[in-house]
Amino acid sequence: MAEERKLSWDHSDIERVCGFQSRKFTGVNYVFTCIIGAALSALFYAALLPFRGRGIQLIDMFFHGGAEHRSTIPYYTVFLTGWALAIVFVKWKKLQVQRRALEVKILPDDPNFVLSPRTAREILDRMYEKVDSPRRFVLFDRIERALSNLKNLGNISAVAECLNNQAANDDNYLASSYTVLKGFIWAIPVLGFIGTVIGLSTAVGGFGTVVAQGADIEQLKSSLGGVTGGLAVAFETTLIALVAALFVQLVMTFVQNKEELFLDDCADYCHRNLIAKMKNVNLIEPEA
Numbered sequence: 001m002a003e004e005r006k007l008s009w010d011h012s013d014i015e016r017v018c019g020f021q022s023r024k025f026t027g028v029n030y031v032f033t034c035i036i037g038a039a040l041s042a043l044f045y046a047a048l049l050p051f052r053g054r055g056i057q058l059i060d061m062f063f064h065g066g067a068e069h070r071s072t073i074p075y076y077t078v079f080l081t082g083w084a085l086a087i088v089f090v091k092w093k094k095l096q097v098q099r100r101a102l103e104v105k106i107l108p109d110d111p112n113f114v115l116s117p118r119t120a121r122e123i124l125d126r127m128y129e130k131v132d133s134p135r136r137f138v139l140f141d142r143i144e145r146a147l148s149n150l151k152n153l154g155n156i157s158a159v160a161e162c163l164n165n166q167a168a169n170d171d172n173y174l175a176s177s178y179t180v181l182k183g184f185i186w187a188i189p190v191l192g193f194i195g196t197v198i199g200l201s202t203a204v205g206g207f208g209t210v211v212a213q214g215a216d217i218e219q220l221k222s223s224l225g226g227v228t229g230g231l232a233v234a235f236e237t238t239l240i241a242l243v244a245a246l247f248v249q250l251v252m253t254f255v256q257n258k259e260e261l262f263l264d265d266c267a268d269y270c271h272r273n274l275i276a277k278m279k280n281v282n283l284i285e286p287e288a
Helices: 030-051 073-103 117-130 138-148 156-176 179-212 217-273
Strands: none
Touching: 030 073, 073 138, 073 179, 073 217, 117 138, 138 156, 138 217, 156 217, 179 217
């Protein structure tokens, strides 16, 4: 039988593999994700560039200038979208690494095994043999905290309370790791609205100039046509931003749901493999 490979954070975490400082659990390094987001934005525009100027509105609206005098707002929108997607992607990769901890066996196969302060030391030793940097993993961080303090906790209810408190802390930390991402989802539509306001100002301002000059009816009709065309261009930035924000929100919701399921699996693992292995007696062993 082949020897079980040691689970290593440094060789599994995408940030560490790429040479960047790794954040705790599924938290992300924003410098690393910013670089990925910039690369995604560049690839997106590289794919659209050959089709620019061919009269395809869905392509041209991502570029500034032209006869319609489009703004540069779509560039910022695409960049923030790429950065947000990079954050979601890195979190998903880190979550895959965290899930591998559930497959590591650190308890004996003996069905009569009882967890006590003495056997807890054996489990911790086995965990360190099979896992490099256990505190980097949500599951092993909980186990280590509980087992390291097992003798002081005294009974099953105290150990269970310790695990539940740590689970709550993990929930709060992983929820806070979405704060910046949610900020991007808020900022992307705002950028679209700013682009629309700029377009509306330009269109209406041009019409106001024609009216102030006392133009005849034909000139007014021509100018009004330009205003309506300008309004259509102005709302393009909002369309881009809303579609981008919707897409990012859907992808984020999918990954966030996966993280919540993972936390539930960690809690279930601890109860099945730790709490259920304890006898319903005081765990403090008498001194010799």
